[in-house]
Amino acid sequence: MKNTAREDYRIVITPRRLGDLGWMSISDRMASSDIERDTRERCEEMAEQVKRHVDNVGSVEVQFTEVHTCSHCSLAWEELTAEEAAEPGCRQDEHSVEGEPVCCDKAIDEFRTERGIPAVQWGGTQ
Template sequence: MKRTLHDNYRVEVHPETYGLYRSALANHEQMTALLKDIERSVKRHIDGVDGVVLRWDTREECSHCCLVWEVLTEADAADPRAQMDEHSVAGEPVCCDKAIYEFRVERGIQPLAEGRGGEDA
């Protein structure tokens, strides 16, 4: 029979970011410094705290199109329906032509055909 147990009790504190500029929100070092300031305040002012852990979510996105970072798997690279062309390989991004162009140039792989990517795509 299933039963539900509760454990790992904790309080999460989310920093006030309303007044911060977008550049500060995008700067990992600035946001980590803000969290460390909050950590010091919690330790200094609140009794009954066993520990404070700084955490953040991490996501990967394309630096060109800002879509979620996805790449061809080995199975995708072997499937002609998933390939951009016959030079597609595992690890190649799938989001935009600029990312594919950059990936291929870095690895010495044939670029996409004319009109399908490149630096100005």
């Protein structure tokens, strides 16, 4: 018979959105000119308050998830894998390589220019 034991307990505290003022809500973009910085500062402040004012705390740390986005189109950053670069249906042309971005034409053009790879002939012109 399988027994189940619980261990490694933790409490997760989530900060309130920057634009959530309690009595009203506005977009975070209206509340801050640098959402990432201000959210990080809010979390660090909350962590310090927990350390100072809550008993039986073993440790407090601010954790986050990194999200990589394209500087041209702001979509999630994705790259061709080696398998995709070898698959005709996944690549732009015969010059596509592993690591080439897939989000937008500008990112692909920049990637190829930096590496000396022939440019994609967009629009079918050659």
